[in-house]
Amino acid sequence: MAHASGMHSLEFKLPDLGEGLTEAEIVRWLVEVGDLVTIDQPVVEVETAKAMVEVPCPYGGVVTARFGEEGTELPVGAPLITVAVGEKQPTAGTGDTGTEGSGNVLVGYGTSEAPARRRRVRRERPVSGASATAGQTGAAGAANGRADAAAAPVDARAAGAAAAVDGQAGGPATEDGPVPVISPLVRRLARQNGLDLRELTGSGPDGLILRADVEDALRTAGRGATAAPAAEAHPRVPQTPGPALAAPGSTTAAPAEVRTPLKGIRGAVADKLARSRREIPDATCWVDADATELMRARTAMNAAGGPKISLLALLARICTAALARFPELNSTVDAEAREVVRFGQVHLGFAAQTDRGLVVPVVRDAHARDAESLTAEFARLTEAGRTGTLTPGDLTGGTFTLNNYGVFGVDGSTPIINHPEAAMLGVGRIVPKPWVHEGELAVRKVVQLSLTFDHRVCDGGVAGGFLRYVADCVEQPAVLLRTL
Template identity: 45%
Template sequence: MTETKVFLLPDLGEGLTEAELLNWLVAVGDEVRVDQPIAEVETAKSVVEVPSPYAGTVAELHGEPGQTMDVGKPLISVTPSVESVVTNDPVLEPVETGPVKAEAKEATAAAETYRTEERTGSGNVLIGYGTPGGTATVRRTRPRRAASLVEHADSKPFDSRPIGTTGEAANKLTTEADDALLRRTRVPGKLGAVISPLVRRMAKEHGVDLGHVQGSGESGLIMRRDVEAAITKAPSVEPVETTALETRRVETRHATDARTGLGITTRTPVRGVRKAVAANMSRSRTEIPEATVWVDVDATALVEMRAGLKKSDPDGAPGLLAFIARFVTAGLKKFPGLNTRFISAEDTSGGDSQEILSFDGVNLGFAAQTARGLVVPSIRNADSLSARELDTEIRRLTAVVRDGKATPAELGSGTFTVNNYGVFGVDGSAAIINYPEVAILGVGRIIDKPWVADGELAVRKVTELTLTFDHRVCDGGTAAGFLRYVADAIENPGSALVDL
C-alpha cells in the first residue's frame, strides 16, 4: 500500500516563520511531478512559488487562500503514483527483438531514471529547503514510524493508526500523538497555554486575543470551548475579505475603544511586508545611535546634463537617481566606513564582543513604494556599474518588487541605501537606517529656489541631501566628507563622471 506523503511548509529564507497562502496552483486529484509549483505564498519578503518535492496525486490541501501558514506545518499531502514507488523488484527486460526491443529498452531505462530521480529528488533548492540532490538515497527506518505519525497528527492526511490497530489500542495511540503535538505547539511565554492549529485559526478568524484567554484544559490548555466562549462574550465581528495581495480588514460592529471612547471602524492585521518593515524599523531605532547631517545642493548642472542626454537619446538616457547612485558608490569607496556592518555579540568569556565588518564592494539598496508597502531591493556590486547600467537595474528591480516577485537575495543583501523621497513632493526627512546597514542617504525633491551663483542671485534647481548614519562606526567628519563628496558631484557632474 502506497503511503501518503505530507509536505511541510519550508523555511522560505532568512528564518521566516510564516507565509500567507495566496492561491493553490493544483487541486485535489491532480497529478504533480517533482519541482512542479503547487502553491503561491507571500512572505515578509516577496511572493514565492513553492515546488513539490514529491510526484503523485494530490490527496489533501492543508489551507485556504488568504490563510497564514506556519513554517513546519503541513502544506500539501501527495500520494505517490505507482510508477514512482521505489521497489526492490528486478527490472524485467522485454523479450521482443528489433526496433520494438530497442524502444522497450529505452522506455525501461527512462522509467528507471524517473524512479531514481524520485528517490533522490531534483536537487532544486527552495531557500533553506529542497529536494535531496546527488545520488544518495534518503532512507527511513521502520522505528521512525511512530515519530512520523506524531509529526503529522494535526494534518490528518490519512488514517495514522497502523493497520490492524483497533479499539482501545488505536485510541491510545491517537491520544499520545495528539498530546505530543500539543506539547510542540506551546505558545512562548504562556506557561501551560497550549493551542492546536485549529484553535489558533478559530481565534484569528474571530479576532480573539489568546493572550487574554484562560485555558480550561489540563495545565491551562486553551481548548476550543474556551475560544468559543470568548467569541460569545466579544462584540459582533464580521470579517470582510479582499484579494490575497491586499490588506484584509476586519469590520467591527458596535465596538468602542476603551482609551478614547470612540467607535472602532476597522482592524487591520499587521503582516507580510508591513510586519517585516515594522520589526526592522523598531530594531533600527532601538539598537542604532544615529545622527543626521544634511546639505542643500545646486543640481542645475545635473538636470541640464540629463536633459541634453535625453534629447539625443530619448529612450536610453539614465534617470537622475542612476547618476546619484553612481556618485554614492564612488563616495563609499572614498569613505568606506559608511559601507559596513556593526556586530555585537556575547564572546566566549561572557563579555560583549563587537566588530565592524567592511565589504569588498557595494550592494546599493533603494527604497521603492509598492502596493504591498515599502521595500528596498538592492543592486549587487553596484560600484562596478556605470550610470546607464545602474539605471537598467533600478528599472528592472522596481518592476520586480511591484510585481511581488523579488527574491530574498534581492531584498536582503544591501550594504547602503538611497531613499528618493522627493518623488512624494517633500524636501527632506531624517530617514530610519535600514537595519543592519549603518547609513542611509535621503534625496529630496528638486525645485526652483533663489541661489547665489558666481556672486549673483539666480533661480537654480535645488535639492536637499540628508545622511543618517550609525555613530558607532564613524564620526561626523566621515559622514560630512561623504555627503560633501556626493553634493559636489551633483553640482559638477561632468568633471565627477570623468574621474569615475
C-alpha cells in the same frame, strides 16, 4: 485511507526558506484537491518576511489534500499538500517513468523548464452517507484534522489517479486557468468584498486586472473596499450600525476601527525599523544643492542615443564615488565583538514602496557598474518589487541605502537607517527655487540632500565630508570624472 492498487501518498512540507525565515503565509493556492500536478509545478504562493514566492512541489501525481486556508501562517516543516503517486512517477514530456521526485524544494526555485499546465482529473460522483463519514474519519486520522478537503471523494480520486498517472484516465481533462490580476492582494481585495473578478475587464496590459479596476467596480456597485487586504484568518471588526435604516443607494456606516495584522513583509519591516531605533544612535545632516547641471547632463546623455539613463542611476553613481572617499559609511557595527566592520564592496539598497509595504531591493556590486548598468538593474528590481517576485536574495546583503523620497513630493526627511547598515542618503524632490548663481539671483533646480548615519562608525566631520562631496557632484557633475 484506502488507495487504488499501486498508489501511495507522499506528503510535501513547507521547505526551508533560507535567510533565517521560519514561517510563511499562504497567499493563494495554485492547485485544488483532485488536480494532477507534475514534478516542480508551483502549487502555492506564499509570502514570507522577505518576498512573495511560489513553492514548487517535488512530486508528480494527484493532489489528495491541502493544509491551511489562504491567509494562514505555517511554520517551516508543516505539511502543505499530499500527493497520490503511482509506483512509477511520470517524467515530463515522455512516456518513461521514474521513482523519485526532483528533490528541488527550495522556495522560488524549480526546474529550468516551464511546468506543464495543470489538468483537472475527472471527478467521480461523491460517495454519500456512511461511506462519506467513514472516509472523513480516516482522513482526519491521517492528517490530524488539518486537511482542507473532505477525504470521502479523495478515495474516488485516488482510484482514478492510478489511471491518470499511467496515462489511462477516462474522459477529457478541463482547463481551469486563473483570472489575470496584477497582484494577489488585488485578488484578495475582490474576494473580501464579494466581487467576481471574471466579470471585470482589466485596464492593464493584455486585460490585466489592476487594483484600480477592483476599486472602480466596488464604487460602481455602491460599496467601497471594506478593508485593506489582510489575512482572512483574522476576523474583521463589525461595523457600527447607524441610528436608522439606510436609504436605498446610501453607503453603510464606516467601521469603528480596522485592525491590520503586522505580519509578512509589513511585519518584518516594522520589526527591523524598531530594532534600528533601539540599537543605532543615529544622527542626520542635510544640505541644499543646485541640481540644474546634473539635470542638464542627464538630458544630454539621453539625447546622445542608446539606453536612457535614470536620475536614480546617476545619484547611485555619485553615492559609490562618495563611499570610495569615505568608506567609514559603507560599514556595520558588530555589537557583540564591539567592532566596526568595513565592507570592500558596495551593495546598494534603494527604498521602494509596493502594495505589500516598503521593500529595499539591493543592487549587487554597485561600485563596479556604470550608469547604464545601474539603470537596468534598478528597473529590473523595481518591476520585481511591483509584481511581488523579488527573491530573498534580492532583499538582503545591502551595505548602504539610497532613499529617493522626493517621488512622494516632499523636500526632506530624517529616515530610519536600514539595520544593520550604517548610513542612508535621502534625496528630496527637485524643484525650481530662487538661488544665487554666479553672484546673481536666478531660478535654479534645487534639491535637499540628507544623510542619516550611525554615530558609532564616524563623527560629524566624516558625515559632513561625505554629504558635501555628494552635493558637489550634483552641482558639478564633472567632479565625477576624477573617479571614472
